[in-house]
Amino acid sequence: MQKKKKFDKDRTVLMFQMIYQLQKHSKYILVIATNLHYKNKPMATTKTSSTKPATAKKTSTSKTAAPKSSKKQTPSAAKIEDSEFHEFFVDELKDIYWAEKHLVKALPKLKKAATNPELAEAFTKHTEETNAHIATLEQVFALLDEKAQAKKCDAMEGLLKEASSIIEDTEKGTQIRDAGLILAAQKVEHYEIATYGTLVVFARNMNREDIAELLQLTLDNEKATDVALTEVAEGLVNEAAAAE
Ligand SMILES: [Fe+2]
Numbered sequence: 221m222q223k224k225k226k227f228d229k230d231r232t233v234l235m236f237q238m239i240y241q242l243q244k245h246s247k248y249i250l251v252i253a254t255n256l257h258y259k260n261k262p263m264a265t266t267k268t269s270s271t272k273p274a275t276a277k278k279t280s281t282s283k284t285a286a287p288k289s290s291k292k293q294t295p296s297a298a299k300i301e302d303s304e305f306h307e308f309f310v311d312e313l314k315d316i317y318w319a320e321k322h323l324v325k326a327l328p329k330l331k332k333a334a335t336n337p338e339l340a341e342a343f344t345k346h347t348e349e350t351n352a353h354i355a356t357l358e359q360v361f362a363l364l365d366e367k368a369q370a371k372k373c374d375a376m377e378g379l380l381k382e383a384s385s386i387i388e389d390t391e392k393g394t395q396i397r398d399a400g401l402i403l404a405a406q407k408v409e410h411y412e413i414a415t416y417g418t419l420v421v422f423a424r425n426m427n428r429e430d431i432a433e434l435l436q437l438t439l440d441n442e443k444a445t446d447v448a449l450t451e452v453a454e455g456l457v458n459e460a461a462a463a464e
């Protein structure tokens with residue numbers, strides 16, 4: 221019972237930490253919270269279904285044996301939930317792995333479409349960094365004894381489609397296109413920041429400081445990229461003001 225209570229408390233702390241991370245990136249609260257809600261449902265079902273039949277079986281055999289059997293159930297239930305959380309974590313890693321692998325293909329296209337040299341340079345730099353993010357995720361998969369697999373990330377697919385639309389709808393050599401490219405790229409960075417921010421919290425919750433530290437490095441780099449893009453945007457605004 222004590223272990224179960226501790227686990228519930230851990231989950232509550234985790235939820236608060238997640239809310240804190242998500243509040244920093246409010247735009248994605250609904251997407252990620254819906255995802256979590258969906259993923260958490262089977263967890264709750266498994267917990268209930270695995271406990272109920274086991275208790276019923278043991279109770280029907282002997283009434284006095286019931287407290288002993290419930291003692292035995294608690295650690296195994298916690299074990300199941302730990303493994304389910306591991307599975308959930310790996311699933312989310314697969315999602316961001318897909319996102320990074322597709323982003324690294326899209327960034328050179330954004331660079332080609334950009335006019336401002338600083339913006340083009342930022343895209344080149346982040347292409348290299350994104351390759352490093354992919355390598356880091358592969359390292360994390362290895363640390364978890366899991367195969368590095370990509371699972372389609374609908375959010376990144378949508379964000380990259382939006383970037384393509386901006387290129388199609390604007391003329392080359394215009395500040396409007398550069399402004400649109402910055403907007404699209406920052407949306408991508410914010411999505412990555414929200415994802416890695418939450419994954420770092422998850423890793424710490426799993427007592428995997430080694431993994432948390434690796435993911436934190438990527439998170440810091442995504443944040444730095446976001447700041448760099450803001451600086452390019454400010455430069456564009458100043459350029460436009462000077463031309464008036
Ligand atoms: Fe990344």
Ligand SMILES: [Fe+2]
Nearest residue numbers: 409412442445
């Ligand atoms: Fe990024």
